[in-house]
Amino acid sequence: MSQGDTYNAEQAHFLKDDILLQAQKAKQSPPIVHLFHEDFLHPGAWTILPIITKLHTLHGGNSSWVLFLESRTRVNLPVLLEELSAVGEESRLEASRSKRSKKSKRKVERGKWVGHALHDREPTIIHHFQSDGRLSYPHFSAGFAMDRILLHILSDRVEDWASSGEVSDFSIDAAHELASFIWNSGQGAPLTHSRAFCLTMDQNKTEIPRCATWPLPFEPCGEPESPDAVYFAVKTCSKFHAARLSVVKRTWARYSVHINYFSDTEDPAIPSINLGIPNTEHGHCAKTKAILQHVSEEMKKNERLKNIKWVVLVDDDTILSVARLLSLLSCFPNKDKTTPIVLGERYGYRVSEPMEEEFPSYSYGYNYATGGGGVVLNREAVRLLSESDVCVCPAPDAPDDMVLLGVCLSRLGISVTHSPSFHQARPLDYPAKYLKPQHPVSFHKHWMIDPVHVYREWFAASDQEIKMEKSTIPVHHEL
Incomplete structure (x- = not known):
């Protein structure tokens, strides 16, 4: 497979x-x-x-x-x-x-x-x-x-x-x-x-x-990716600033170098960035498109972002390990800067039609990277998604993962690379044996759990291994 x-x-x-x-x-x-x-x-x-x-x-x-x-x-x-x-x-x-x-x-x-x-x-x-x-x-x-x-x-x-x-x-x-x-x-x-x-x-x-x-258990393919090469874009809104962003900042965000919080309001205490897109209860297609465009432009103009190789889109209730992500990215060397890479948990829409010789591949549906566990894009993928005319949101609240990270990728001929390390749900939503042979990088949702406890149980020890490295680099650059 x-x-x-x-x-x-x-x-x-x-x-x-x-x-x-x-x-x-x-x-x-x-x-x-x-x-x-x-x-x-x-x-x-x-x-x-x-x-x-x-x-x-x-x-x-x-x-x-x-x-x-x-x-x-x-x-x-x-x-x-x-x-x-x-x-x-x-x-x-x-x-x-x-x-x-x-x-x-x-x-x-x-x-x-x-x-x-x-x-x-x-x-x-x-x-x-x-x-x-x-x-x-x-x-x-x-x-x-x-x-x-x-x-x-x-x-x-x-x-x-x-x-x-x-x-x-x-x-x-x-x-x-x-x-x-x-x-x-x-x-x-x-x-x-x-x-x-x-x-x-x-x-x-x-x-x-x-x-x-x-x-086989996961093994890094070399040295972990540099923390300075990864930009985290956190999607949030004003009603979750206090409850969710406080968790992000107490846990995995401490180990990020480049991170920004994109919201429907500017809050200097965070600080958050308002791109002028009203919040929607579902979908967030327009918001995610605006984030990709903003990040793409900033990477072109900002000298401090010259080393960025990867952009990670996450929700404000994504729980992840920066160290484990950097380790995973060692297996995707990203040397060919013209080849787009999209990495995450793969879902499919209308991909169950039987394989028939007489039907061309475009008659089937498409795969998409579901967003809750985080989606990793290299610079070329960000550029194509932000600039291409085929990447258009039919409505502000259209599903961003299905439209931008599914339909759009399919039209551009970009495949979603699936990794079992990304998880759309909480640890308790999976059988314990399911997680046993994996190398989890992320989970999703704070519902009926203590997200700080989940982070400490699954990820804290790994992230603490990069703590000393961070003393030599600036932390939490806000753009």
């Missing part, structure tokens, strides 16, 4: 080569390994369902299993084959018992899929508050596999689903949405949990079975 940016593509190619090398050493036929960013050029490939029919056409008749892996997932091929063989044998035994049982004569074969199962503790916003205590969904970073029976069933269902016009408009959490589609309110196959699909490399070191798959 690869992406086309250099960092993720290199990881994907390494994974592909490693799988083929393991097969060669075991004297097995080389498996077919697809890279999404090369073989499935569909904006919704990351949601899996749009490419199911294509996968079935290619491999439905020649493969017992189809394995899905993230670029950072690693595989122990012999252990994986043992695990899939055991799951397959269990399925055959179940089918045999079903045939012998009179009560189960009408039982429809549902296929099998296996991975590291997650469950929601309670209805959560990231899953549209859907509540089904029986539904489990795979941790994508550990990988998951479908057998050929399930692949065949899904291929038929996806075609019917697409023609029915019931395709969901929004794609938010691909793992949960895929599991919900397969589960089909209890009529489809439940996810089989396997301890061999691990969340850490040493999870099953002393256990049987050993790990068949596991995600």
